[in-house]
Amino acid sequence: MSDLSLFFGQFLRRPSEIRAIAPTGRATAREMARLVTPDMQAVAEIGSGTGTISAAILNTGLPPERLEMYELNAAFCGRLRDRFPGAVVHNLPAQEMVNVGRAGLDAVISGVPTLPMPDELQSAIVGAAFQMMKPGAPFVQITYGPAPPLSEAVRRKFALSHTKSPRIWANLPPAQVYVFRQL
Numbered sequence: 451m452s453d454l455s456l457f458f459g460q461f462l463r464r465p466s467e468i469r470a471i472a473p474t475g476r477a478t479a480r481e482m483a484r485l486v487t488p489d490m491q492a493v494a495e496i497g498s499g500t501g502t503i504s505a506a507i508l509n510t511g512l513p514p515e516r517l518e519m520y521e522l523n524a525a526f527c528g529r530l531r532d533r534f535p536g537a538v539v540h541n542l543p544a545q546e547m548v549n550v551g552r553a554g555l556d557a558v559i560s561g562v563p564t565l566p567m568p569d570e571l572q573s574a575i576v577g578a579a580f581q582m583m584k585p586g587a588p589f590v591q592i593t594y595g596p597a598p599p600l601s602e603a604v605r606r607k608f609a610l611s612h613t614k615s616p617r618i619w620a621n622l623p624p625a626q627v628y629v630f631r632q633l
């Protein structure tokens with residue numbers, strides 16, 4: 451089955467978890483991976499889906515064994531394990547990284563749809579990520595909406611500053627990439 455069919459089929463089953471009808475486009479995936487460098491020791495990707503962004507991360511030259519993925523959907527995890535042997539795929543919510551993951555992450559790349567989530571869930575995900583990241587490391591978040599994908603309360607709670615990419619129109623729907631760091 452193609453990635454597109456798998457993705458759309460899972461979207462129909464779990465629309466509130468997946469929140470997009472198609473995988474991220476290549477231009478957006480490249481922008482998501484822009485800050486990853488081959489010498490990084492550990493990178494986590496959360497909400498990996500069928501692996502479009504994962505492929506862009508590995509195309510930077512990062513060795514697969516330095517990439518850990520967290521994905522809720524078991525069917526997507528099967529696809530990720532087939533596509534990226536060597537990478538570590540956890541069929542777990544991103545918040546669980548504090549229990550099973552590597553500390554000292556150089557970056558967290560997030561395809562998890564944070565914008566529609568309540569503050570408590572945003573906080574659990576972002577808090578877990580920053581607990582596992584090196585000081586100053588980037589938390590890179592895709593979004594489709596006009597507002598920052600983390601609420602003002604969550605940004606204030608974790609003392610986050612951000613930059614954002616121009617809107618990427620070659621994506622369904624058009625996307626933007628935010629980079630959050632702790633002040």
Ligand SMILES: C[S@@+](CC[C@H](N)C(=O)[O-])C[C@H]1O[C@@H](n2cnc3c(N)ncnc32)[C@H](O)[C@@H]1O
Pocket residue numbers: 467468469470472473474496497498499500501502503520521522523526542543544545561562563575
């Ligand atoms: C919009 S899709 C993005 C998929 C992929 N990154 C892409 O760009 O095509 C969101 C993904 O996040 C996953 N997801 C949602 N909540 C999650 C969580 N708390 N932890 C890990 N994955 C989650 C969904 O199962 C889905 O695969």
